[in-house]
Amino acid sequence: MGRNVSGAAKRATIIDVARQARVSISTVSRVLNERPVADQELVVRVRAAADELGYRPNAVARDFRRGRTTSIGVVVPDLANPFFTHVLKGLANDVRAGEHRLLVVDSGEDPEEEIQLVEQLAERCDGMVLCSPRMSRAHLQAVAGLDIPVICTNRSVAGLPLGTIGVDSAVGMAQAVTHLYELGHRHVGYLAGPQSSWSDARRREGLTSAAAACGMEVSVTVAGSASDAGFTRLPDLLREGVTGVLAFNDLVAVGALARLRELEVAVPGDLSVVGFDDIPVAAFLGPPLTTVSVPKEDLGRAAWAMLRQQMQDGEVASEQWLPSALVVRQSTAPHPKRLQSGAGRRDGRRAAR
Amino acid sequence: MGRNVSGAAKRATIIDVARQARVSISTVSRVLNERPVADQELVVRVRAAADELGYRPNAVARDFRRGRTTSIGVVVPDLANPFFTHVLKGLANDVRAGEHRLLVVDSGEDPEEEIQLVEQLAERCDGMVLCSPRMSRAHLQAVAGLDIPVICTNRSVAGLPLGTIGVDSAVGMAQAVTHLYELGHRHVGYLAGPQSSWSDARRREGLTSAAAACGMEVSVTVAGSASDAGFTRLPDLLREGVTGVLAFNDLVAVGALARLRELEVAVPGDLSVVGFDDIPVAAFLGPPLTTVSVPKEDLGRAAWAMLRQQMQDGEVASEQWLPSALVVRQSTAPHPKRLQSGAGRRDGRRAAR
DNA sequence: TTCCGCTCAGAAAACGTTATCTGACAGCCT
DNA sequence: AGGCTGTCAGATAACGTTTTCTGAGCGGAA
Secondary structure (H helix, E strand, C coil): CCCCCCCCCCCCCHHHHHHHHCCCHHHHHHHHCCCCCCCHHHHHHHHHHHHHHCCCCCHHHHHHHHCCCCEEEEEECCCCCHHHHHHHHHHHHHHHHCCCEEEEEECCCCHHHHHHHHHHHHCCCCEEEEECCCCCHHHHHHHHCCCCCEEEECCCCCCCCCEEEEEEHHHHHHHHHHHHHHCCCCEEEEEECCCCCHHHHHHHHHHHHHHHHCCCEEEEEECCCCHHHHHHHHHHHHHHCCCEEEECCHHHHHHHHHHHHHCCCCCCCCCEEEEEECCHHHHHCCCCCEEEECCHHHHHHHHHHHHHHHHHHCCCCCEEEEECEEECCCCCCCCCCCCCCCCCCCCCCCCCC | CCCCCCCCCCCCCHHHHHHHHCCCHHHHHHHHCCCCCCCHHHHHHHHHHHHHHCCCCCHHHHHHHHCCCCEEEEEECCCCCHHHHHHHHHHHHHHHHCCCEEEEEECCCCHHHHHHHHHHHHCCCCEEEEECCCCCHHHHHHHHCCCCCEEEECCCCCCCCCEEEEEEHHHHHHHHHHHHHHCCCCEEEEEECCCCCHHHHHHHHHHHHHHHHCCCEEEEEECCCCHHHHHHHHHHHHHHCCCEEEECCHHHHHHHHHHHHHCCCCCCCCCEEEEEECCHHHHHCCCCCEEEECCHHHHHHHHHHHHHHHHHHCCCCCEEEEECEEECCCCCCCCCCCCCCCCCCCCCCCCCC
16 A cells, blocks of 8 residues: 555655546545535545545645745744743744644854754745844845745844834833832842843843933843853852842843852842743742743744734734833842841841841 | 846746856756856856846755755654753754754644644655654554654654664663662652653653662652642642652752742752753752753754664664663752751751751 | 537646756767 | 767756646526
8 A cells, every 4th residue: 555566665646646536636636625526426536546545745746836835934043942932832822723834943043054044944934933033134134035024033123124023121121120229239230141142232221221220330241041151150240249130031040049059148138139031940949030021922922923914914014012021039139238127038048147 | 136026026946047147957957056067157157147136946846856855853742841952952963964954843742733743744854853752652653654764752662663762761760769768768759740751651660660679668649741730749749758759850840849948848858859851950959959860962863863874774763772860969868867967968948957 | 409608627737946868069999 | 081989068857736728518598
């Protein structure tokens, strides 16, 4: 069945089915694509023949002929980063509902690799979503010239005909800063993200302007996007005498927390820590992390909605910004020197008392 | 350039290039695929024409004609699970080196969805890697009938012509059990994984047989693969009176740790916890998690090596098992009732004394 | 009865490549 | 000088579909 004597499986084509069913290939195509066929007898014969031969249509041939692939491509800087995987979840859930499938590729945070992948993938997709692209503006422009709609997340592309959807990190950052200010902190540190990250620029911007507004001092050290960076760079800020630390993202905050534990600095007793993204483990850390929550799934959903619209209506490049909001958990508390009372609901295990 | 008056970009084909360069399409194809062309003049003309028209070959047409896609598909139950993303990293790094690209899809832990995705993706790939497939054996058999090589990770497929590569979790589990036994624990609990998980079955098996070997009591409760499951189910084990807990994976352990913190049970002072997988945050937790380390990147690399071999040599279904090993950190300590001395290097903050 | 129009399945064209085949021309040997 | 061999680029045949075109058959209206 479907295999010839040599053992090398020779795959049945639509022609074989047609021959077997004693109809034309047009009829086979019609039956298999559920287009109206008058004679039910033919339908039955075709179905039987296809079954018998184990026929499965050649998807590449079909895509080729149809000129579309029913695939949506997603390019992500780093699949190991929980932030992206949650954006993906949002995307996947909604895409799955339709007739499209999602193809994901990881660019490894490499801008050159990224543009290459995008160009290759674009050839095989009906539309694409670029998550926080690291590539240069020039490359982005090249992407805009591709002949499929592309949505860009977390990156402003002023002037380029690309749908954009991102997180307004300024609000969340401002909330975080105000939160620390109200707790009495007057000098905070920022564990910055990768230099190529547009989001980091926005977060840093939001942080400095909010801090300036309430007259707080800010120290910055460049970390990265992974935990070990937070672990390594945290002491830089401690040396500066900060009493609160804001991290580029939760992963970095996790590293910072670990270092603080090692240094026996109590959180939040001696130092407050704020993350960003609100990844799942954030709520399970010790202490549960105060962080800026970002609607990651919504981001994915919105990207798909926008992409679908562009695929239908032709070219409609729009822009959309989703809110971020502070989630207060237990890694932040009053500045010990100013408001000594009630120093934390559950202070670190060796609060200096 | 490449756009007609209507504004709808009409894409240049190889025929347009040939016409513009005043050569045959065969020559264009030869030049662009870097096959030998004697007359350098022609090469120059073709290159120029292609440039001018902004020609990019239609990848789908090429794949169709060539009968292969230079794409490798990977199917993963849940991209949000760090374990899989690390397997992916290993795969991606090595695949990237060659001329293939990696296409990843997430099945959402749904066996039915999974088989569908696999069948669709298989049509568009030269080979596939199935990570910890949740599908039934019957479906796996269908997969084995596909006409591209497929590698299966973390799932034994006895009798099926599928390359298999997995983690020998029995050793690691045995080490973990012995470790707890030597610390004086005599009754441990297991926070089990998803029922459809073959890995969970293996881990549970390894756990119970090792425990039986040294005469330990084991209580089991079914959790799942995410942190909230660990958080929710942990009390079941506490009620059974266990003094050590082994989790299906680190994510579940994270949830368990959080619940213990909330219940003010000191880890490792009052209770020891062991995870599985050794995901990055494991080392950064409070306390740093004792866990069974699995060579995730190696798993990906090995899968690619095996897949590549199968793609070259034709059908060679083999089997390979990678070791797992206990990594002792600070979430395990002597059973308090038996060996009171040195009750933990850094005990939980409110040890009941 | 004749012709028009409609329905429906088969025939054939197209999609954009790559791979095979063909034929022209040049060089060499006899 | 004639013929044989080899080289190289152009012509053309696939690849497996979907879609458009064609023509046969039939029913109804003039």
